[in-house]
Amino acid sequence: MPDTVTIIVNPDGSTEVGVECIKGTACKDATKEIERALGRTVKDSPTKEMQEKPHVKHSR
Amino acid sequence: MSHIATIEIIVKDLDSLELACAELGLELMRNQRTYKWYGRAVGGTADASDGLCEHAIRVKGNDRAYEIGLVRKADGLGYELRWDDYNSGYGLVEKVGAKAGKLIQGYAVEVAVRAAKRAGFRVVKKVTRTDGSVAITTQR
Numbered sequence: 509m510p511d512t513v514t515i516i517v518n519p520d521g522s523t524e525v526g527v528e529c530i531k532g533t534a535c536k537d538a539t540k541e542i543e544r545a546l547g548r549t550v551k552d553s554p555t556k557e558m559q560e561k562p563h564v565k566h567s568r
Numbered sequence: 569m570s571h572i573a574t575i576e577i578i579v580k581d582l583d584s585l586e587l588a589c590a591e592l593g594l595e596l597m598r599n600q601r602t603y604k605w606y607g608r609a610v611g612g613t614a615d616a617s618d619g620l621c622e623h624a625i626r627v628k629g630n631d632r633a634y635e636i637g638l639v640r641k642a643d644g645l646g647y648e649l650r651w652d653d654y655n656s657g658y659g660l661v662e663k664v665g666a667k668a669g670k671l672i673q674g675y676a677v678e679v680a681v682r683a684a685k686r687a688g689f690r691v692v693k694k695v696t697r698t699d700g701s702v703a704i705t706t707q708r
Contacts, residue, residue: 510708513687514704514706515680515703516703517677519665519670519673520667520669521672521673523575523577523680524572524573524575525573527570527571528570533601533705538687542687543573543685544600544683545679545682546577547575547580548575549575551574552571552572552574552575553573554571563675
């Protein structure tokens, strides 16, 4: 499933950036550049999916 | 969603602002150092910086309309938008919306799309919803 970032820009300009389908803290990196380009992050709400550990494959 | 961030928009990308202006029938006047306003504050006094700016935004085809001045923010991070809304700025407010909401929205959409593309995402859907918000879905 592709990583999906959704940006909602309200009529007053207030904006929310949300990301889904990326497990763990990798989701923050996906949106960091977008958030920085837009302005200042005033609230950051990780969701349940964010708290799950990423799926990491181990091989020898 | 695994992460939701709420953003306070800071105007700093003039190219995106220029595109947003064009969509609304406005024109970004780069390096125009003054913006049109009434010229005198209530009480007959004005701050020395009133009417001064680094760039300005005008209404195309309406020489009577007041203008928006882009003034560098004190912290150096982007611009503050200043304008005189007396009598709706003689046509300015109609174009930019109350508190420049329409202009800021258009600007944020442009910035968001550009930044998403730079981050490797492609826009798969962009819709204006019934509440006036614009929803942009990107994927990679």
